[in-house]
Structures are given as C-alpha cells and as structure tokens.
Amino acid sequence: MQTLTVELGDRSYPIYIGQDLLGQAALLQQHIRAKQVLVVSNETVAPLYLPTLLQNLSGYTVETVILPDGEQYKNLQWLNSIFDRLLASKFSRNATLIALGGGVVGDMGGFAAACYQRGIVFIQIPTTLLAQVDSSVGGKTGVNHALGKNMIGAFYQPQCVIADAAVLDTLDDRQLAAGLAEVIKYGLIADAGFFAWLEANMAALLARNKAALAYAIEQSCRNKARIVAEDETETGLRATLNLGHTFGHAIETGMGYGEYLHGEAVAIGICQAADLSSRLGWLSQQEVSRIIALLKQAGLPVTPPADLKARQFIELMSVDKKNVDGDIRLILLRGIGDATLPTAVERALLTETLEQYGRE
Ligand code: NAD
Numbered sequence: 001m002q003t004l005t006v007e008l009g010d011r012s013y014p015i016y017i018g019q020d021l022l023g024q025a026a027l028l029q030q031h032i033r034a035k036q037v038l039v040v041s042n043e044t045v046a047p048l049y050l051p052t053l054l055q056n057l058s059g060y061t062v063e064t065v066i067l068p069d070g071e072q073y074k075n076l077q078w079l080n081s082i083f084d085r086l087l088a089s090k091f092s093r094n095a096t097l098i099a100l101g102g103g104v105v106g107d108m109g110g111f112a113a114a115c116y117q118r119g120i121v122f123i124q125i126p127t128t129l130l131a132q133v134d135s136s137v138g139g140k141t142g143v144n145h146a147l148g149k150n151m152i153g154a155f156y157q158p159q160c161v162i163a164d165a166a167v168l169d170t171l172d173d174r175q176l177a178a179g180l181a182e183v184i185k186y187g188l189i190a191d192a193g194f195f196a197w198l199e200a201n202m203a204a205l206l207a208r209n210k211a212a213l214a215y216a217i218e219q220s221c222r223n224k225a226r227i228v229a230e231d232e233t234e235t236g237l238r239a240t241l242n243l244g245h246t247f248g249h250a251i252e253t254g255m256g257y258g259e260y261l262h263g264e265a266v267a268i269g270i271c272q273a274a275d276l277s278s279r280l281g282w283l284s285q286q287e288v289s290r291i292i293a294l295l296k297q298a299g300l301p302v303t304p305p306a307d308l309k310a311r312q313f314i315e316l317m318s319v320d321k322k323n324v325d326g327d328i329r330l331i332l333l334r335g336i337g338d339a340t341l342p343t344a345v346e347r348a349l350l351t352e353t354l355e356q357y358g359r360e
C-alpha cells in the first residue's frame with residue numbers, strides 16, 4: 001500500500017492506494033470517532049461492495065442511503081434524502097459519513113457531511129478510476145443545478161481517502177476511459193514526463209495491468225495533492241485542474257446530465273482548449289496532435305456533439321465559477337505540462353474554435 005498525504009496543516013489527511021483495502025477494518029476504523037456511521041452509496045455499487053464494507057463496521061450503529069445511479073440524481077432533491085436519514089436516525093455531530101462510490105456519490109456525500117450540523121466526519125471510498133484520481137481528493141463537494149454543473153457546493157476535506165484499485169475490476173471499459181481523461185489532464189497541466197509515460201503505457205492501462213494502473217493512480221493523486229496543498233480554495237493554481245472543464249461542463253449541461261460521462265466531456269474540452277491554445281500560437285500542431293491521439297487511444301471522444309452549436313456553448317460557458325464580471329476565463333496550454341491560470345481570450349477566437357474544431 002502507498003500512503004500519500006494532502007498537506008493542509010491540522011486538516012492534513014492520508015490517501016491510501018493499494019489492492020484489497022476495502023476489507024481492512026483497522027485502516028477505516030482509525031478515522032471514525034463515534035459509533036454512528038452513515039454509508040452513502042448507489043444502487044450499482046452497493047450490491048458489489050457494501051457487504052465487505054459493512055463487515056468492517058460490526059459494533060457500529062450503521063445506516064445506509066442507497067441513491068439511484070446517475071449524474072441526473074446529483075441534485076438538491078436527492079441530497080435531501082441523505083439529510084432525511086441523518087435526522088430520522090438522530091445522528092449527532094460526531095457521526096461519520098462514508099461515501100462508497102464514484103464521483104457522484106462522493107460529491108453528494110461530501111456536501112451532505114459538510115452541511116449536516118455544519119460538518120461531520122467524512123470518509124471517501126472512491127470506486128471509479130475518475131474518483132480515485134480526482135474527485136475524492138481535495139474537498140470539492142456539491143450538486144448540480146439545472147442551469148449549471150456543480151454550482152452548489154462547499155469545500156470540505158475528508159478524514160481519509162481509501163482508493164482500493166481492486167474495485168476497478170468491475171468497472172466497465174467506458175468508465176475506465178472516462179477516468180483516464182482526468183489522468184491525462186495531470187500530464188498536460190503540470191507533468192510532461194507523466195504525459196510521455198502515458199503515451200508509452202496507454203495499452204497497458206487499457207489492458208488493466210495492475211502495476212500500470214497503480215502508478216497512474218499514484219502519480220495523479222501526487223499531482224492533485226500538491227496542487228490542493230498549495231491552493232485549497234482555488235484562488236489561483238488549483239484552477240489549472242479545470243483544463244477542458246469549462247467546455248466539458250457546457251457539454252454535460254447542454255446535452256443533459258448523464259448523456260456524456262464527465263470524463264468524456266472533459267476529453268472533448270481538452271481538445272477544444274488545445275485547439276484554442278494553438279490558435280493563440282502557444283501550442284504547436286504537433287503537440288495538439290499528440291494530445292488528440294492519446295485521448296483517442298484511451299477510447300475517448302475528441303469532437304464536440306454536432307447538436308451543440310457555438311452560440312449555445314458560449315451561453316453555457318458563461319455560467320462557470322472561473323468567470324469574472326461576465327468574462328469567460330479558460331485554462332489553456334502553453335505546452336504539454338504547462339497550463340495557464342484562468343485566461344480571458346478574445347470572443348472571436350473562442351468562437352473560431354467552437355465553430356471549427358471537430359466540425360465537418
Ligand atoms: P459516477 O459516480 O457516475 O460513476 C460512474 C458509473 O460507474 C456509475 O454508474 C457508478 O454506479 C458505476 N460504478 C462506480 N464504481 C463502480 C465499480 N467499482 N464497479 C462497477 N461500476 C461502478 O461517475 P464518476 O466518473 O466516478 O464521477 C463523475 C462525477 O464526479 C461528476 O459528477 C463530476 O462532476 C464529479 N467530479 C468531481 C470532482 C471533485 O473534485 N469533486 C472532480 C472530478 C469530477
């Protein structure tokens with residue numbers, strides 16, 4: 001097992017990465033402070049992994065909330081079902097909430113933990129590649145609104161993250177690829193060596209080679225932990241983790257939550273950001289081609305949905321947490337491994353990318 005630390009002073013916490021961690025009771029129990037434990041999961045993950053988790057919790061007072069599966073349920077209505085259970089079970093302030101699932105369960109569970117009695121103990125047990133390399137680390141929690149993705153939420157750090165790579169065995173190939181989009185993102189924003197490693201090892205990752213997957217998870221978490229430690233609440237550097245996300249969130253919201261997986265939308269957004277960066281003269285055509293080729297090799301889409309026109313993109317992109325005074329600000333690339341801070345670009349150039357990149 002590898003243990004990384006997210007360094008946040010007295011709120012620092014470990015990320016445990018390894019095989020078969022889910023069954024290790026002591027690993028989990030050391031982070032629980034009192035008897036009351038609520039496990040939040042969903043209808044797909046619970047039948048697979050809840051029984052093993054519950055074995056680790058004998059002697060505790062355990063309640064469960066099983067959410068329906070899907071991004072379309074990441075909303076205030078379903079969040080309320082978690083509060084309903086906490087209140088009906090008379091859970092107190094020293095209770096623990098464990099999120100067992102992908103990014104949807106983790107974001108919702110974390111937000112519920114942040115709000116309930118103004119904050120209870122929160123533990124992340126991410127079960128998708130995307131959640132293990134990104135969403136479980138760093139404390140961003142929240143839900144979607146019909147008008148904008150992740151627009152309602154809080155920064156709330158977990159006590160620990162338990163990333164058991166063995167649970168990825170049941171993840172389908174499309175979901176694995178979605179996670180790889182965020183893995184590739186780390187190489188692009190800050191780690192050119194990792195990007196080159198991914199180019200050399202993508203076939204092994206797709207074949208689910210355990211050593212390759214473990215390295216990719218560890219390297220991604222290392223990058224994320226470093227960035228979060230430097231800029232927890234996204235006043236600067238942390239925004240680089242949003243490479244491709246402003247375009248991607250527009251695709252997710254515009255096409256209807258759940259139509260494109262988050263990682264798929266981000267993959268397309270990364271290509272659009274790369275195209276725009278090359279129009280600004282910051283990225284060579286050869287670099288753009290390398291980026292598109294790697295995302296394609298990972299099995300990810302690389303062109304925007306034909307139904308989503310440039311004007312709709314602009315409208316949707318104008319609802320984004322990085323925007324200031326109505327200006328759309330984007331994370332762009334000055335090279336592979338070198339992302340910009342949020343940057344406002346000429347609207348005409350952005351429109352060129354939206355109208356021309358990936359459109360026949
Ligand atoms: P998800 O939570 O919807 O999980 C994807 C699918 O895989 C679901 O159907 C789920 O039930 C299933 N699943 C989960 N684990 C499984 C397993 N081990 N075996 C079989 N099936 C399994 O999606 P995701 O890609 O994990 O996360 C996407 C969400 O994360 C989005 O809402 C996105 O906004 C959010 N996100 C948050 C952050 C953050 O910093 N908080 C970062 C990135 C993404």
Ligand code: GLY
Nearest residue numbers: 138140238241242
């Ligand atoms: N996924 C973006 C962030 O955690 O900041």
